[in-house]
Amino acid sequence: MHKRILLIQGHPDAAQGHLCHALAAAYGAGAAKAGHEVRQTQVAALDFPILRSQDEWEHGPLPPGLQQAQEDIRWAQHMVFFFPLWLGDMPALLKGFLEQVARPGFAFPGDRMHPLAKKGLSGRSARVVVTMGMPALLYRWYFRAHSVKSLKRNILGFVGVAPVRDTLIGMVGDPERLALDKWVGALEAMGRSAD
Numbered sequence: 001m002h003k004r005i006l007l008i009q010g011h012p013d014a015a016q017g018h019l020c021h022a023l024a025a026a027y028g029a030g031a032a033k034a035g036h037e038v039r040q041t042q043v044a045a046l047d048f049p050i051l052r053s054q055d056e057w058e059h060g061p062l063p064p065g066l067q068q069a070q071e072d073i074r075w076a077q078h079m080v081f082f083f084p085l086w087l088g089d090m091p092a093l094l095k096g097f098l099e100q101v102a103r104p105g106f107a108f109p110g111d112r113m114h115p116l117a118k119k120g121l122s123g124r125s126a127r128v129v130v131t132m133g134m135p136a137l138l139y140r141w142y143f144r145a146h147s148v149k150s151l152k153r154n155i156l157g158f159v160g161v162a163p164v165r166d167t168l169i170g171m172v173g174d175p176e177r178l179a180l181d182k183w184v185g186a187l188e189a190m191g192r193s194a195d
Helices: 019-033 054-059 062-073 093-100 136-144 144-161 179-192
Strands: 004-007 037-042 078-084 125-131 163-167
Touching: 004 062, 004 093, 019 037, 019 078, 019 179, 037 062, 054 062, 062 093, 125 144, 136 163, 144 163, 163 179
Parallel strands: 004 037, 004 078, 078 125, 125 163
Antiparallel strands: none
């Protein structure tokens, strides 16, 4: 069965020369070859302010630069997030994007967030692809992949996105240990299966 897939590029540098961009391109190519519909959102190319109050989040207007991104999320059946691990977490620009688009009335029905309320993004699945300089096993087992768990449980799961799988790619600064061809192939295969 073909799916509608949204690739969300969370690398804060809009230049296309980063590993996150190559991985997203591989996933998108695999998905397109398999007949899935693919859209892309480049967070670094969007114009939006950072939220500064709860009132602004609950009642302020969605910035015009994010309306298409919200429509693409609404359209998607499966979302794939790509970002580098920065200071142990997702880059601030991606977090700011998620805060802006996941507002009451969109990610939560009604005008307020409530943990037991109906989830506004139910029926969607996701994959989180994170690159990092440290070994991925070290991040997963010693650091407990805390930021990825937070994204999966406290953001995506909270608004109804499930299941959420992750792919952690370590040692990106060491080309000999990275095995880039292996990862590009793996992401292309994930794209074909919309996983």
